[in-house]
Amino acid sequence: MEFIWIGFAFICGLLTKLISLPPSIGYLAAGFILNALGYQADSMVTALADIGITLMLFTIGLKLNIKDLVKPEIWFGSVSHSILWLVIGMLILKTIAFISVGFINELSLITSALIIFALSFSSTVCVVKLLEERGEMRTRHGKLAIGILVMQDIIAVVFLVLATGKVPSPWVALLLLFIPLRPYINKGIDKAGHGELIPLMGFFIAFGAYELFELMKVKGDFGALLAGMYFATHSKASEITKSLLSFKDLFLIGFFLSIGFTALPTMEMLAIASVLTLMLPVKFLLFFFILVKLKLRGRTAFLSALALSNFSEFGLIVAALSSKSGWLSPEWLVILSLAVSMSFIITNVLYNFAHDYFANNKERFKRFESKQPLAEDNFEQPCEAPIAIIGMGRVGMGAYYALNAQIGNQVWGLDADKDKVQWLNDKGIQAYLGDAEDADFWESIDLSRIELTLLALPSVQDIINITAQIKRTNYRGKIAAIARYDDERIALESFGVDKVFNFYTEVGVGFAEESMSLIKPVQVLEAS
Known part of the structure; x- marks a missing residue:
């Protein structure tokens, strides 16, 4: 099997x-x-799905800053969307019931509310995979979407407690004892080095937190999320995240398979699920207008809203719980699983065109923006140095140091991660905050002074998107980028990047050149 x-x-x-x-x-x-061929999910598929979700929530926590959750655009945006969605969704469902659509016209008021509530959540799995594949987890819209998802997870935990009558253990307060223990746990992580102990430690922390919270009669996945947030400030948080990436992706295959194994649909169920997916534009519009009213820029609101415009796997949990309690017929579990699957496909397809669509229609969305945007959404005019490095990861920082040593203070860097930019500035590196895939950023700076732009990014798609944005602003300088494989290099060169460096080849060349400097003085001395 x-x-x-x-x-x-x-x-x-x-x-x-x-x-x-x-x-x-x-x-x-x-x-x-x-499922159609007669196969059913076995215990291994279910176990893989559970492990994948736990690891995913843990790695989300490792990338979160608790301060972000108290921002109005996060907590108020999430809560207000849930309330408005319930009201509008109920009206839509009752309107559909009025025209006697099967399954829906038989729903009671409470049952209808349960279905709409289940559809109010956005899929953590879908959104995180979407953002990770495009390298947008640390962008402004990526962090906003993740923050809203975390708030929805908190609402989900509250619902599960109320619906199941599962009251947390009176000993739950003992979990607070781990707060003062963090320095000692951090020392243990430091001693783990950089080898195979790093992913093993990630598993230990994630599932240790899961079991502790389950022991206290609190949802274990929520414990994994909090454990990630608990260690988010550790210097090895990023290393732990990267070490778990392949494991997480592998285990999540079980989750996606398990949705298809839920049940076999009839044509009527498929039709009802299709009708429910027609509510996705309502979800998008609610998110977009709430976010722009909270003074977010049009592009940030658009991309966040589009990423969140899907239904969540939590809807299946709500349906299963409601079915078990007799509040919902079993057929609705199949209908909701179909709607969730359809919404995944729609979101993934549409998001492929999101950046280009906004760039071509930005004036339609920008007219809804507040005249006074949030302080952190105001672009800081970069310095007049002629060389810009986009992406200040390890490769970007290496390029910055090398160029700075050769030509002096003629280089500046750009990164979409606010915390990283602050860290770079503290180290004396000339770095600025900005999203290079945002056309507004390039239009707000003086490009006539930039002679060379280095795209030090791991994602080929991100490099292509940024190159397209730069070219739209009539940039006259040169563009260089990195690629890991020859097919990526060919694709970037054909798109118009002036120079593409093979990452692995250039590392070898640089290593050889630097190493040769060790013996050149000896050779000169012998020759003389």
């Missing part, structure tokens, strides 16, 4: 990748195909 679903998952994932769709859509399709 394991070989069959692994093979199906691989084939379907490969096919969707070949048509420029995320492999996760293929995994969803594989689940439904296997």
Whole structure:
């Protein structure tokens, strides 16, 4: 059985990748195909799904700053959207019921509210995968979307407690004892080095927190999320996240397969699920207008709203719980699983065109912006140095130091991560905050003084998007970028990047050149 679903998952994932769709859509399709062929999810698929979700929430926590959650655009945006969605969703559902659509016209008021509530959540799995694949987790809109998802997770935990009557243990307050223990735990992490102990430690912390919270009768996944936030400020947080990335992606295959294994739909169920997905534009519009009213810029509101315009796997948990309690018929579990699957596909397809669509229609969205944007959304005019490095990761910082040593103070860096920019500034590095994929950023600075732009980014798609944005502003300078593989290099050169460096080759060349400097003085001395 394991070989069959692994093979199906691989084939379907490969096919969707070949048509420029995320492999996760293929995994969803594989689940439904296997279900239609008579296969059912075994304990391994369920276990993989649970592990994947726990690891995903833990890694989200590692990237979160608790201060971000108390921002009005996060907590008020999330709560107000949930309330408005419930009201408007109920009206839509009752309107559909008025025209006697099967399954819906039989719903009571409480049952209708449960369904709309289940559909109010956005998918953590879908949104995180979407942002990770495009390298947008640390952008302004990426952090905003993740913050709202965390707030929704908190609402979900509260619902589960109330709906199941599962009251947390009176000993739950003992978990606070871990707060003063953090310095000692941090020392343990420091001693782990950089090898195989790093991912193992990540597993230990994530599942240790899961089991502790379950012991205290609180949702274990919520404990994994809090554990990640607890260690988010540690110097090895990023290293732990990267070490768990492949494990997380592998285990999440089980989650996508498990949705398809839920049940076989009838044509009527498929039609109802399709009707529910027609509510996605309402979800998008609510998010967009709430966020712009909270003084966010149009692009940030647009991208965040589009990423969040899907239904959540939590809807299936609500449906299963409601069905078990007799509040909802079992057929609705199938309908909601179909709606969730459809929403994943729609979001992934539409988001592929999000940046280009906004760039071509930005005036339509910008007219809804507040005249006084939030302070952190005001661009700081970069210095007049002629060389700009986009992406201040390890490669970007290496390029900055090398160029600064050769030509002096003629280089500046740009990064979308506010915390990283502050850290770079503290170290005396000339770095600025900004999203290079944002056309507004390039239009707000004087490009006539920039002679060379280095795109030190890991994602080829990000490099292509930024190159397109720069070219739209009639930039006259040169563009250089990095690529890991030859096919990526060819794609970037054909798109118009002036010089593409093969990452692995250039590391070898640089290593050789620097090493040769060790023996050159000796050779000169011998020659004389």
